[in-house]
Amino acid sequence: MRIAQIAGSMRILLSDGSGLTSRQVATQAAASGHVVEAVAPTWLGPASFTRHVRRVHRVPAFGRDPEGWLEATLEVLRTGEHDVLLGTHEQVALLARDAARVAELGVALAVPPFASLLRVQDKVAQATTLREVGLPHPPTWVATSREELLARAAPPVYLKAPIGTASNAVRLASDRAGLLQAASDFELADGVVVQDSVPGPLVMVQAVFGHGELLAWHVNLREREGSSGGACAKRSVALPVVGHHLQSLGSALQWHGALSLDAILTPDGPRYIDLNPRLVEPANAWRAGVDLVATLLAVSTGERVNPIPPGRPGVRTHQLLLAILGAAQHGGGRRGIARELAATLAHRGPYAGSTEELTPLGGDPLAAIPVAAAALATLTRPASWRLFTDGAVSAYALTPTAWQQILSNPAACQQTAADLRQ
Secondary structure (H helix, E strand, O other), X not given: OXXXXXXXXXXXXXXXXXXXXXXXXXXXXXXXXXXXXXXXXXXXXXXXXXXXXXXXXXXXXXXXXXHHHHXXXXXXXXXXXXXXXXXXXXXXXXXXXXXXXXXXXXXXXXXXXXXXXXXXXXXXXHHHHHHHHOOOOOOEEXXXXXXXXXXXXXXXXXXXXXXXXXXXXXXXXXXXXXXXXXXXXXXXXXXXXEEEOOOOOEEEEEEEXXXXXXXXXXXXXXXXXXHHHOEEEEEEOOOHHHHHXXXXXXXXXXXXXXEEEEEEEEOOEEEXXXXXXXXXOOHHHHHOOOOHHHHHHHHHHOOOOOOOXXXXXXXXXXXXXXXXXXXXXXXXXXHHHHHHHHHHHXXXXXXXXXXXXXXXXXXXXXXXXXXXXXXXXXXXXXXXXXXXXXXXXXXXXXXHHHHHHHHHOHHHHHHHHHHHHO
């Protein structure tokens, strides 16, 4: 394995430059002295507006052309200018299938076995995995026809398509009318997950594993919802039971690399509702004392890592960009947007004692550009919030068509068979 050192740093390529996670990872990696670049289908993503990313390489949009994305990314790696490839979004699904091609270039990469990834990538598989491993979850079943859905589902329930982002593949059917509409909108041939709605706030869990061993993990509570269901305000919490759940899950899957979960925190404890085979927004963990990015880099390069204790509870962070867009999306109008801006400038309300996690300005004036652009656009026309969210999601989101392309490639069958033999 080639791990060149540049003044004590590594040269990192992020698999995505359009999403929030990649922007946070870039900040943390650069703070540790690493040189960061990214691939993306556009230069207008968050990774372009920070001094922490040296360069963004243009590649095809992953969701529309996953194989084209892979070939273009491998071409970037063939220059020999990168030591590590970090999967920071849905591209992990394809990288798990073709990890050997990355390794052949002498580039470090931490991804799970493809057979393990198949157990969490789509929401139908997730439901089966949670049940088999014994992790607590809301009552859940899979509808495979319109007739079955309408006959068995009792609103309020969440309906989840197998593949898609939370904003376009998950819907709350709060009454019979909503259920009828969803039955018409969803494609049921491949199954739709039907999950009871349970009371409680959302908690976000991030973890890093090394060949099934839990090495680092963190839990934070979503205190405020921003645009498209994202968390614009978070607070770290102590939930020791989550560590036990993660150990069981990682061991059962022999997971290698990052894994994130969403759960509803009920009075009886967490009930898991979603799995993501990647790292999701690690900045709150970082501020709480858990460096998930450094751990993932160490796992990628094969360095031995001792398990890291959980971080400090009560650490608050926020993402002003999501708060502005959320105010516009949820009908706050110009006054709501102005209130968010005034509150953050005065460090009051949700911003009291809180740290910016997405676009911190300290020594990074470029970070102000996305926030300023969003504020100006939404104050002028609140409906313009979609310009900032829809374009970013379409750049990285794994679509059902793209997922079928990944599975239909002979490499998928070969890699799954190889994983199962190990």
